[in-house]
Amino acid sequence: MTNIAPAPALPGWTHTYSGKVRDLYVPANGDDRFLLVVASNRVSAFDHVLEPPIPGKGGLLTELSNWWFSRIPMPNHLATGHPEAPAMPSEVADRAVVSRRLEMYPVECVVRGALTGSGFAEYQRTGAVCGIPLPEGIEDGDLLDEPIYTPAYKAPLGEHDENITFERSAELVGPEVAAALREASLRIFTEARQLAAERGVILADTKFEFGRDPETGELVLADEVLTSDSSRYWDASLYLDAALDRSARLASFDKQIVRNWLAAHWDRTGEPPALPAEIVSRTYDRYRELFVRLTGTEPSATPGA
Numbered sequence: 001m002t003n004i005a006p007a008p009a010l011p012g013w014t015h016t017y018s019g020k021v022r023d024l025y026v027p028a029n030g031d032d033r034f035l036l037v038v039a040s041n042r043v044s045a046f047d048h049v050l051e052p053p054i055p056g057k058g059g060l061l062t063e064l065s066n067w068w069f070s071r072i073p074m075p076n077h078l079a080t081g082h083p084e085a086p087a088m089p090s091e092v093a094d095r096a097v098v099s100r101r102l103e104m105y106p107v108e109c110v111v112r113g114a115l116t117g118s119g120f121a122e123y124q125r126t127g128a129v130c131g132i133p134l135p136e137g138i139e140d141g142d143l144l145d146e147p148i149y150t151p152a153y154k155a156p157l158g159e160h161d162e163n164i165t166f167e168r169s170a171e172l173v174g175p176e177v178a179a180a181l182r183e184a185s186l187r188i189f190t191e192a193r194q195l196a197a198e199r200g201v202i203l204a205d206t207k208f209e210f211g212r213d214p215e216t217g218e219l220v221l222a223d224e225v226l227t228s229d230s231s232r233y234w235d236a237s238l239y240l241d242a243a244l245d246r247s248a249r250l251a252s253f254d255k256q257i258v259r260n261w262l263a264a265h266w267d268r269t270g271e272p273p274a275l276p277a278e279i280v281s282r283t284y285d286r287y288r289e290l291f292v293r294l295t296g297t298e299p300s301a302t303p304g305a
């Protein structure tokens with residue numbers, strides 16, 4: 001893993017944790033009711049954080065997640081407007097959210113409308129995913145007749161999550177919560193996939209995270225929702241073009257340019273080479289195009305801000 005640039009110091013907030021592409025902060029005054037979730041401009045591929053960052057990426061993904069939150073009819077973790085929420089630091093205002101701190105469930109709520117990645121690998125090994133038996137003959141990237149809920153146990157930071165059965169998730173969070181997580185995940189995915197399809201975009205799979213609000217006890221949708229970091233988005237016209245090879249058909253809407261360039265310029269040993277400026281700007285354009293196609297609006301964030 002490349003050494004990630006340190007998360008910026010932010011007045012009123014204390015940096016507490018960094019993932020590959022996002023940084024978490026807690027209020028410096030010890031108030032444990034809130035969290036600041038900052039989306040960096042970092043991009044990761046092949047389990048590496050790449051250099052240089054993509055200016056504007058964090059802003060676009062934050063705006064896309066907030067757009068989805070506004071369309072999903074269930075409580076979410078955003079603390080926007082909360083009278084006692086600490087102020088949003090101006091340095092990251094376009095790519096961060098102040099959120100209510102929740103008791104997060106240790107379950108990654110993954111929903112798959114198509115089978116690829118770790119789900120396809122498990123299917124190849126066992127004929128099933130998370131204990132859900134699937135028909136024979138499914139190829140990598142095939143759309144499934146019905147979306148499936150394939151939860152994973154949140155591994156310690158930096159490790160890969162481990163696919164679990166629904167029954168195992170019920171042991172982890174209790175049967176009622178496990179059922180509620182599955183129902184909410186399948187419902188949100190089904191509606192989001194329909195909206196994306198109307199805009200010529202395939203939502204292949206996504207990962208939701210939920211928590212419990214310690215004050216109200218309610219189930220709350222948290223973290224980021226339906227961004228291209230937490231989901232696989234494919235271009236429907238590419239996907240349906242049988243003349244293309246598989247990797248072109250399953251081109252990740254935002255990261256395929258980076259993946260193709262790395263495949264041609266890196267032998268997968270050692271650290272990946274820095275991306276040339278043209279790849280950086282073309283990748284930003286793809287993030288922006290996905291935002292415009294899904295939301296039908298221009299993003300407010302501009303790169304280099």
Ligand SMILES: Nc1ncnc(-c2cnn(Cc3cccc(F)c3)c2)c1Cl
Nearest residue numbers: 018019022023024077099100101102223
């Ligand atoms: N509202 C919440 N309450 C409690 N915990 C979380 C929470 C913890 N972890 N994550 C994932 C993550 C988000 C950003 C940067 C990272 F490095 C990791 C989210 C949230 Cl969003």
